[in-house]
Amino acid sequence: MLKKDYMISIIVPIYNIGEYLVECIESLIKQTHRNIQIILVDDGSTDNSGLICDQYAECDDRIEVIHQKNKGLVEARKAGLRIAKGTFVGFVDGDDYVESTMYEILLSNMLEENVDVVHSGYIVNKWGRERKVVQYDRKVVDKSTDLLSDILLSKSRISPSIWSKLFRKEIIQECYDEVNDCASYGEDLICLVSIAVRSYRVFLIDDAFYHYREREESISHIRKSGAYLKEILLCENVKDVLLKHDLFQNHFSEYSAFTREHLLVALQKDSDNTFAIQKYVFPNPELLQHKKIVILGAGKVGRDFYSQICRYTNCQVVAWIDNYPEKYHYEFIDVESPEIICNIVFDIIVIAALEKKTYEEMRDSLSCYNIPNDKMIWIKPNRDI
Numbered sequence: 001m002l003k004k005d006y007m008i009s010i011i012v013p014i015y016n017i018g019e020y021l022v023e024c025i026e027s028l029i030k031q032t033h034r035n036i037q038i039i040l041v042d043d044g045s046t047d048n049s050g051l052i053c054d055q056y057a058e059c060d061d062r063i064e065v066i067h068q069k070n071k072g073l074v075e076a077r078k079a080g081l082r083i084a085k086g087t088f089v090g091f092v093d094g095d096d097y098v099e100s101t102m103y104e105i106l107l108s109n110m111l112e113e114n115v116d117v118v119h120s121g122y123i124v125n126k127w128g129r130e131r132k133v134v135q136y137d138r139k140v141v142d143k144s145t146d147l148l149s150d151i152l153l154s155k156s157r158i159s160p161s162i163w164s165k166l167f168r169k170e171i172i173q174e175c176y177d178e179v180n181d182c183a184s185y186g187e188d189l190i191c192l193v194s195i196a197v198r199s200y201r202v203f204l205i206d207d208a209f210y211h212y213r214e215r216e217e218s219i220s221h222i223r224k225s226g227a228y229l230k231e232i233l234l235c236e237n238v239k240d241v242l243l244k245h246d247l248f249q250n251h252f253s254e255y256s257a258f259t260r261e262h263l264l265v266a267l268q269k270d271s272d273n274t275f276a277i278q279k280y281v282f283p284n285p286e287l288l289q290h291k292k293i294v295i296l297g298a299g300k301v302g303r304d305f306y307s308q309i310c311r312y313t314n315c316q317v318v319a320w321i322d323n324y325p326e327k328y329h330y331e332f333i334d335v336e337s338p339e340i341i342c343n344i345v346f347d348i349i350v351i352a353a354l355e356k357k358t359y360e361e362m363r364d365s366l367s368c369y370n371i372p373n374d375k376m377i378w379i380k381p382n383r384d385i
Contacts, residue, residue, distance in 0.1 A: 006088060010103070011084065013077055016045045016046060017047075024094050036086070099211075105120075116200035120165070125213045139203075148254075193241050274330060275306075278304045294320075295321070297362060321335065348375055
């Protein structure tokens with residue numbers, strides 16, 4: 001069977017994203033692999049999303065539209081899976097878009113490596129800028145790798161994102177069936193756990209084709225309002241998967257660590273004080289003594305570093321910078337653009353990153369300022385909790 005003869009079903013859940021939907025659909029109909037079924041699931045949209053879907057369906061017979069009452073992301077994807085005709089299945093969120101070669105490349109690797117899932121990186125689009133995220137080398141992950149333990153212990157570099165992958169249809173159907181219909185958070189992670197417990201072969205591509213649009217109103221960026229309950233439901237769903245496959249006792253310690261991690265995340269999200277709970281610690285504070293310090297990075301690690309270092313009396317934080325300073329709004333604290341380092345006196349820049357690859361990207365972002373390497377420092381953070 002020739003590659004062009006394999007059909008790929010691409011499922012797109014849609015809810016009130018008319019502003020972005022045309023770009024998404026256009027990126028799919030322009031795929032270089034032409035044998036595709038595009039399933040647009042209008043999950044009860046109240047804007048013009050449903051109309052856009054119908055207009056495109058009239059122009060391209062590869063497009064099928066499902067209109068349903070609003071049931072949430074999981075049930076929208078499951079509705080698409082029920083009518084999927086392809087040998088392989090991919091997912092795209094309706095406010096994102098993909099490179100024209102994405103599915104041709106994923107399919108080629110699926111067939112050449114004879115695997116069950118192909119996973120690629122992604123490109124984050126936020127605040128008008130793009131950043132490629134690929135955190136692994138090109139390789140096959142199979143039963144010789146304890147993927148399940150790595151996931152539960154937050155050691156896996158494979159993003160759980162369902163939209164950066166291509167699946168064999170029968171595999172994604174049985175794995176996604178284990179996701180609770182009411183899940184509104186972490187459903188991708190639950191699906192990845194299901195893949196791991198079955199020891200399916202996953203091929204990692206060290207390139208990115210999916211453009212992920214980060215929006216403040218998206219589900220994954222809800223900061224408060226019931227975060228604790230959402231994390232508990234996620235943990236319970238993962239536990240159900242482990243119990244179903246008789247793996248809970250064997251992985252009890254890893255599951256306990258997983259639960260502790262996610263409940264901590266919930267406490268951080270629900271807390272009125274962003275700095276109340278410190279998770280990451282700069283492990284060598286003696287290196288900071290008597291230094292004027294710039295902290296680069298205002299995310300989770302940077303926030304914890306700032307909270308820690310500001311308590312020391314024998315050093316001084318002279319600036320807190322980030323490549324996206326407009327994203328962060330901390331009371332009484334200014335996160336500034338990297339340009340400020342041209343106008344201040346400092347001894348050292350502490351780069352707040354969890355992984356070495358992220359550190360390298362952040363370090364390279366400062367290359368235009370000609371900062372000597374010995375004035376930039378990164379040490380993998382310790383975990384305080």
